Amino acid sequence: MVNKNYYEERVNRVLDYITQHPDGDLSLSNLAQVSHFSPFHFHRIFQGITGETVNSYVRRARLERAAQLMKAAPARRITDIALDVGFAGLAEFSRAFKAQFGITASSWDRRAPLEISKICKAPGDLIFYSVEELEQQKKVLGLNVRIGKLDRCRYVYHRVFNSYGNQGLMDAYHSLVNWLAERQTDLNDVVMIGMSPDDPTITPAEKCSYDLGVVFPRNANDQGIVGELLKSRQRAGRSVVMPDRAECESQGLTMRDFADEAVAVLHCVGDITVVSYAWQYLFRIWLPGSGYQPANLPGFEVFVRTPEEIGWETFDLYGCLPLVRL
Numbered sequence: 001m002v003n004k005n006y007y008e009e010r011v012n013r014v015l016d017y018i019t020q021h022p023d024g025d026l027s028l029s030n031l032a033q034v035s036h037f038s039p040f041h042f043h044r045i046f047q048g049i050t051g052e053t054v055n056s057y058v059r060r061a062r063l064e065r066a067a068q069l070m071k072a073a074p075a076r077r078i079t080d081i082a083l084d085v086g087f088a089g090l091a092e093f094s095r096a097f098k099a100q101f102g103i104t105a106s107s108w109d110r111r112a113p114l115e116i117s118k119i120c121k122a123p124g125d126l127i128f129y130s131v132e133e134l135e136q137q138k139k140v141l142g143l144n145v146r147i148g149k150l151d152r153c154r155y156v157y158h159r160v161f162n163s164y165g166n167q168g169l170m171d172a173y174h175s176l177v178n179w180l181a182e183r184q185t186d187l188n189d190v191v192m193i194g195m196s197p198d199d200p201t202i203t204p205a206e207k208c209s210y211d212l213g214v215v216f217p218r219n220a221n222d223q224g225i226v227g228e229l230l231k232s233r234q235r236a237g238r239s240v241v242m243p244d245r246a247e248c249e250s251q252g253l254t255m256r257d258f259a260d261e262a263v264a265v266l267h268c269v270g271d272i273t274v275v276s277y278a279w280q281y282l283f284r285i286w287l288p289g290s291g292y293q294p295a296n297l298p299g300f301e302v303f304v305r306t307p308e309e310i311g312w313e314t315f316d317l318y319g320c321l322p323l324v325r326l
Contacts, residue, residue, distance in 0.1 A: 010035045012159050012254040013047045015209075018058060019197045020296045022065045023086040046058055047166045050161075052207075060207075062086050063100045065296075066093070067114060067202045072287045072294055073326060090218035111284065114202050130279065134285050137277045141268065145286045146263040148321070151224035155193065156255050157213025162206050169194075172212045173307060179251050180214065187306065188233050189240045190214040191226045195300035199283075211298075213253075216242055223263060225302055225318060249307045261297060263320040264290070267304070269315055273299075276318050287321070 017034045019025055023108035031054060032042035046054050062085040069081045098107040101114045108114070113128050129137070137143070158172035180187055196210045217226050220237045230236040248255040264286065268278035279299070287294070302318040310316055 004231075007251050008049055008159070008252070009254045011046055012035065012326045013256075015045065015050075015057075015159075015197075016025040016254075016256055018061050019065075022062050022296065026086065028054055059255060060203075061187065061197075063096055064199065065200050066097070066105075067101070068199055068294060070105070070108070070110050071199075071283060074288055076326075078105050113203055114205060127273075129280055131285065134277065134281045138281055138285070141270070141274060141277060143266060143268065143281050145264050145266050145277055145282065145290075145325070148228075148263050148320070149224035150258060150261040150263050150322070151154055151226060152218040153222070153226055153258050154216045154218060154242060154255060155211075155213050155258060155291055156216070156243055156253050157193075158253060159209055159211050160210065161209050169210060170213055170312070175252075176212065176214060177308070181251070183241065183243070183247075185240060186235075187214075187308070189230070189235050189238050191217055191229050192303040192306050193300050194303070195298045197298040211254075216240060218242075220258075223305065224260075225263070226319065227302065230262065258297075261295065261322045263322050263323075264292070266319045267317075268319060269314075269316045275315055275317070275319070282319055290323075291326055292323040293326050295324045297322040 014031050014035045017031070024030075028043060028180075030038050030143075031046075035042055035046075043054050046052075050057060063212070066081050066085045066087075069076065069084065070078070071194055078093070079090045082090055087093040087096070094105055097103075101108070103114075117256040135176075156176075158175060160168035160172050161170075176192075177187065180190070191214065192212075193215050194210060194212045196208065198208045215226050217230070217240075219227075220239070221227070222230065222236070223241060227236060243255065245255050264282060266278050266282050266286075268274050282299075299319065299321045301315075301318070302320055305316040306317065
């Protein structure tokens with residue numbers, strides 16, 4: 001008998017596909033093919049798992065991607081961004097943006113949170129820092145951005161919805177640790193990564209999702225940030241059994257493969273406030289003047305030390321943003 005995990009894993013594939021191809025064919029029939037469900041049943045399965053219709057999710061994802069690009073490159077024309085995320089033209093995009101966020105795209109200053117959409121609770125109210133505060137904290141915290149690389153790897157994860165409002169992340173973490181132990185994979189031979197396609201100043205809090213998982217390097221001599229961490233643990237080059245899709249499905253996990261990606265890397269150590277400073281600095285100060293824009297892959301957090309080592313109140317991680325040249 002097929003269980004619920006089978007359906008969730010296939011819908012997760014669709015959500016990942018939408019994130020990676022905002023300007024592509026996101027029709028019901030094409031997304032049903034991605035999910036391997038029939039078009040007749042797919043829309044009901046999708047809505048049952050995500051709580052949104054396929055069309056409403058696609059439109060929201062495209063608008064939120066557009067808002068991210070507008071923040072990252074304030075000088076870019078709105079028309080170009082609208083086309084980049086799959087809208088037929090400026091008029092259609094403008095109507096949709098106003099309906100979603102309550103203001104016109106041209107009147108948004110591209111810095112302030114889109115308050116109609118959300119102010120996320122994470123935990124406690126998300127604070128929107130001024131440019132002056134971010135510049136000051138850059139010096140205090142020693143925030144320095146470097147360009148790194150994510151080498152080809154296999155990511156196996158749990159997806160948690162409404163991730164700021166429940167204990168799902170802790171449950172996902174313990175589930176991953178137990179799965180690794182059962183398959184006799186040492187936690188030190190993989191790298192824990194969390195990622196979210198959602199920007200907490202754009203996406204409504206109850207719709208925020210977060211993927212928590214582990215990365216298996218495809219190359220024993222990984223030269224990217226995953227390889228850096230494995231070398232620091234003296235684990236580089238060790239043989240690890242690579243999971244396949246059937247194993248992941250049986251455990252309620254989703255699997256996806258990443259190609260080589262250039263990434264902006266920002267190391268931060270501290271509580272949730274420090275992490276918030278780091279991400280806001282990366283997006284609002286560094287990115288607009290960098291000559292890059294975000295790739296169609298979510299930003300992610302590479303755990304230098306896991307909650308097992310450091311607890312849940314303090315973080316030691318790399319904030320990483322996949323990049324393409326403007």
